[in-house]
Amino acid sequence: MKRIGYHIGHLVGIIFVAAVIYFVFLIWLEHDYFLSQRVVPPAEVTLEEWLDSFKFWGTVGILSALAAALVWYILGQLIFKINNWRDSGKRVFWFLLLLLPIIAVVLGIVFTKQAQEGAIFAYLFYALNWVLCYYLATALCSPSAFKYTPPGASAIRRW
Amino acid sequence: MSKRRFIIFCISLLMFWGCPPKRVNVLPPDDPNDHFPEISNTLAVDVFLDATLSMKGFLVPGVLSYYEQTLPLLESAVGKGWEGGHTTFYRFGSHIAPIAGRAHVEATQPGFYTNPEYFQKTFIENVIDYANVDHLTIIATDLFQNEVDVNLLTGKLKEKYLTKNLAIGILGIKSEFAGPIYDVGVKNYTFEYNSGSSQPDRFRPFYLLILGTYADVEHYYEKLEVSGLKDFPVKNFIIFSRYLSHPLSSFENARMVKTNKIVETGGLLAPGLLDKRLKQFRLNGDVAKADFITAFKYFPLPYTVPFNPATLEPEITAWKHQANQLAENESAKRAFHINGINLSENELKVEAQLTPTVLSEGEVYCYRVILRPKDYSMPAWVSDWNMPTRSIEEWRKKPAAFNGATTFNLKPFLSDLWEMVVQLHRPKVGEFYCYVKRG
Numbered sequence: 368m369k370r371i372g373y374h375i376g377h378l379v380g381i382i383f384v385a386a387v388i389y390f391v392f393l394i395w396l397e398h399d400y401f402l403s404q405r406v407v408p409p410a411e412v413t414l415e416e417w418l419d420s421f422k423f424w425g426t427v428g429i430l431s432a433l434a435a436a437l438v439w440y441i442l443g444q445l446i447f448k449i450n451n452w453r454d455s456g457k458r459v460f461w462f463l464l465l466l467l468p469i470i471a472v473v474l475g476i477v478f479t480k481q482a483q484e485g486a487i488f489a490y491l492f493y494a495l496n497w498v499l500c501y502y503l504a505t506a507l508c509s510p511s512a513f514k515y516t517p518p519g520a521s522a523i524r525r526w
Numbered sequence: 527m528s529k530r531r532f533i534i535f536c537i538s539l540l541m542f543w544g545c546p547p548k549r550v551n552v553l554p555p556d557d558p559n560d561h562f563p564e565i566s567n568t569l570a571v572d573v574f575l576d577a578t579l580s581m582k583g584f585l586v587p588g589v590l591s592y593y594e595q596t597l598p599l600l601e602s603a604v605g606k607g608w609e610g611g612h613t614t615f616y617r618f619g620s621h622i623a624p625i626a627g628r629a630h631v632e633a634t635q636p637g638f639y640t641n642p643e644y645f646q647k648t649f650i651e652n653v654i655d656y657a658n659v660d661h662l663t664i665i666a667t668d669l670f671q672n673e674v675d676v677n678l679l680t681g682k683l684k685e686k687y688l689t690k691n692l693a694i695g696i697l698g699i700k701s702e703f704a705g706p707i708y709d710v711g712v713k714n715y716t717f718e719y720n721s722g723s724s725q726p727d728r729f730r731p732f733y734l735l736i737l738g739t740y741a742d743v744e745h746y747y748e749k750l751e752v753s754g755l756k757d758f759p760v761k762n763f764i765i766f767s768r769y770l771s772h773p774l775s776s777f778e779n780a781r782m783v784k785t786n787k788i789v790e791t792g793g794l795l796a797p798g799l800l801d802k803r804l805k806q807f808r809l810n811g812d813v814a815k816a817d818f819i820t821a822f823k824y825f826p827l828p829y830t831v832p833f834n835p836a837t838l839e840p841e842i843t844a845w846k847h848q849a850n851q852l853a854e855n856e857s858a859k860r861a862f863h864i865n866g867i868n869l870s871e872n873e874l875k876v877e878a879q880l881t882p883t884v885l886s887e888g889e890v891y892c893y894r895v896i897l898r899p900k901d902y903s904m905p906a907w908v909s910d911w912n913m914p915t916r917s918i919e920e921w922r923k924k925p926a927a928f929n930g931a932t933t934f935n936l937k938p939f940l941s942d943l944w945e946m947v948v949q950l951h952r953p954k955v956g957e958f959y960c961y962v963k964r965g
Contacts, residue, residue, distance in 0.1 A: 403642075407787065408789065413791055415793060
């Protein structure tokens with residue numbers, strides 16, 4: 368029972384990180400307050416259409432980062448069997464899972480509607496969101512055996 | 527930060543986040559006169575036949591003239607155009623009287639034009655007085671008006687039709703003619719004229735004045751064409767009305783070609799409020815100039831008076847949104863300029879420039895741009911068919927040179943009529959609205 372509670376705690380933590388990135392960063396700071404004031408869409412595209420396109424691809428990015436973080440957790444908890452993370456050689460998997468959100472970000476950059484001004488901010492936000500989402504979710508909620516596999520996690524995870 | 531302060535901060539943040547910006551809930555004014563009339567479902571048509579002596583010449587012995595061929599079309603076009611359409615015939619001259627039963631077919635007989643009760647004087651203005659504006663009125667005449675009083679006729683047409691947003695169609699048809707022509711010139715001379723039957727250019731014109739809504743007038747003409755008018759060698763048709771194009775060029779049928787420093791948005795109007803005539807824009811406050819180019823679809827109506835497309839002029843009206851109303855605001859007009867208008871066959875391209883610094887931050891303004899032609903010109907046939915006044919005295923001396931293929935006062939009559947339309951309605955080809963918010 369205690370074991371199940373432990374897993375649920377970590378999984379909820381991962382989802383919580385994604386939710387915070389989604390609502391606070393993507394929707395509020397980036398969509399509502401930053402981009403809506405700075406983006407100049409091209410002719411025939413309204414601001415709302417452009418922002419919807421940003422929100423869609425931003426959501427895809429965050430969901431893919433969330434999926435990558437969950438896969439990382441499942442791998443660490445159920446597949447990888449090690450006692451010492453430094454000797455496990457599993458950091459390469461952590462980096463490989465980064466490819467998933469990176470692909471989503473590239474798709475986002477390609478398919479987000481063009482803009483006369485301000486599109487560069489959207490691209491930076493895509494990158495920032497998946498980095499934050501994947502990194503914070505894995506740095507804070509990795510299985511204990513791999514809690515320091517994400518680079519720099521030892522500096523922020525104290526439990 | 528204490529726990530209490532943190533909670534207050536979070537609540538304030540949520541409240542700030544949850545307050546949507548104020549939206550405009552007023553649409554720009556709508557001109558009911560702009561509503562284009564539909565073709566009537568059923569229609570009563572009154573046909574007035576000019577029964578004066580001048581018309582008798584259109585009955586040429588041995589020839590079925592185009593005038594005679596036109597008479598049956600007047601009724602058949604009604605049957606083709608309107609299910610249950612009903613035609614009533616009248617004769618006019620000195621008096622006006624309905625023609626009972628099928629007696630109107632007698633209009634192909636010379637006796638129709640020699641009845642002393644009618645034949646002496648042509649008072650078209652009396653027909654205008656007599657006409658019912660709820661009906662489609664057709665007046666078949668040679669337009670040789672008694673006392674040549676064109677002003678009286680145009681005045682009546684203005685009063686009874688143009689002011690009521692109705693249209694006046696003038697169909698000129700050239701027909702074989704042989705006989706005297708009365709009331710020529712201000713001295714009411716009489717000339718003999720024989721057009722012959724082989725040279726349509728020498729044929730004498732008669733006219734159908736078609737009075738009603740634009741849609742009915744045009745529809746009637748189309749049905750005349752289908753009924754047989756299409757085979758007539760020389761004819762011309764023109765409609766005088768407030769409508770030059772339909773629908774008016776507006777954002778409903780437009781594409782944005784270019785925007786610069788201006789953001790098209792859907793967020794200024796209150797949710798659920800829709801008006802296809804308008805677009806909403808937001809301007810960043812620190813921008814000195816913003817501009818856009820829009821290509822509007824242009825739907826010219828047929829048979830209208832031609833105009834010079836290079837003379838289209840914009841008329842800009844500005845309103846400021848305040849207290850749930852649009853209040854006209856002269857100073858805001860300085861922020862909106864039309865830098866270019868280019869009308870091609872089916873497209874009207876407009877370049878607009880905005881100066882955000884003239885506008886107050888956070889306020890919403892509404893701009894209406896109406897595009898009106900300035901210079902009109904009558905079609906060439908009007909001049910060609912107009913009787914040159916100076917030649918009348920010469921013809922008096924040499925009657926053989928008389929040109930009966932023309933109509934006295936045709937050009938002044940049609941020009942005056944169009945002038946009245948322009949004065950009354952100031953016809954337009956485009957009208958679009960922009961809601962603009964700075965910041």
